[in-house]
Amino acid sequence: MNLPLRRPSFLLKAALPFAATVLAFGATVPAGIAGATPAQADQATPAIVDSTRHEGKYLSLTFDDGPDPVNTPKLLAVLEKHHVKATFCLWGDHVKQHPEIVRQIADAGHLLCNHTMHHDNMGTWSADAIRADLEETSAVIREAVPEAKISYFRAPYGSWGQTPEVAASMGMQPLGWATVVGDWDPPGTAELVRRIREGITPGGVVLLHDGGGDRGQTVEAVDEIIPELKSEGWRFDRPARRG
Numbered sequence: 381m382n383l384p385l386r387r388p389s390f391l392l393k394a395a396l397p398f399a400a401t402v403l404a405f406g407a408t409v410p411a412g413i414a415g416a417t418p419a420q421a422d423q424a425t426p427a428i429v430d431s432t433r434h435e436g437k438y439l440s441l442t443f444d445d446g447p448d449p450v451n452t453p454k455l456l457a458v459l460e461k462h463h464v465k466a467t468f469c470l471w472g473d474h475v476k477q478h479p480e481i482v483r484q485i486a487d488a489g490h491l492l493c494n495h496t497m498h499h500d501n502m503g504t505w506s507a508d509a510i511r512a513d514l515e516e517t518s519a520v521i522r523e524a525v526p527e528a529k530i531s532y533f534r535a536p537y538g539s540w541g542q543t544p545e546v547a548a549s550m551g552m553q554p555l556g557w558a559t560v561v562g563d564w565d566p567p568g569t570a571e572l573v574r575r576i577r578e579g580i581t582p583g584g585v586v587l588l589h590d591g592g593g594d595r596g597q598t599v600e601a602v603d604e605i606i607p608e609l610k611s612e613g614w615r616f617d618r619p620a621r622r623g
Contacts (some may be wrong), residue, residue, distance in 0.1 A: 438614070439614055441588060480524075492521060
């Protein structure tokens with residue numbers, strides 16, 4: 381995702397003006413959804429989600445700016461080793477360069493997220509321009525993975541503008557984050573592990589990167605932190621499907 385120069389600290393909790401709805405299995409169905417069909421209940425909304433599908437000691441790992449020909453396959457191997465599913469926010473230009481890696485992501489059962497075609501700041505874009513870009517990005521993803529389900533959209537730099545409404549109208553839930561680890565400038569594997577550990581909150585989405593630079597330390601940190609957190613009772617979940 382490569383956040384802008386005025387970046388938040390690595391322990392930043394999302395300060396975006398939204399609230400995510402997390403539904404646990406067996407939880408009471410909120411008013412307005414009761415009686416809805418499964419398809420209706422799963423419809424995307426413009427609300428930006430930053431939480432997992434279940435409450436409690438759950439985390440959702442998300443990775444931006446891939447696919448990367450070196451680090452994404454390594455990350456996929458780490459996630460497979462630890463039996464964890466994640467969400468990959470795909471940069472369209474990189475998808476065109478490495479479609480085979482997108483197929484690996486999808487074949488492994490991970491979720492796909494539209495992260496725009498060129499990683500532009502869309503904060504001031506018109507709805508029509510946003511839609512054209514998102515359509516192009518989704519088309520490129522589906523060239524790599526025909527009939528791929530693209531469940532989410534994430535705005536580069538967290539600059540949302542009109543993108544939530546456009547993405548939701550295209551069936552993609554806007555995906556934010558609860559914790560920013562700050563791995564765009566690699567600080568060392570041990571430091572990344574510390575930031576993840578100190579920054580996570582129950583039911584939160586964690587923002588990391590598998591592309592956009594050398595993400596070897598991120599891969600190492602994920603490999604180290606997953607078993608540690610599992611031993612402490614944490615579980616890894618998917619992001620909430622609706623806001």
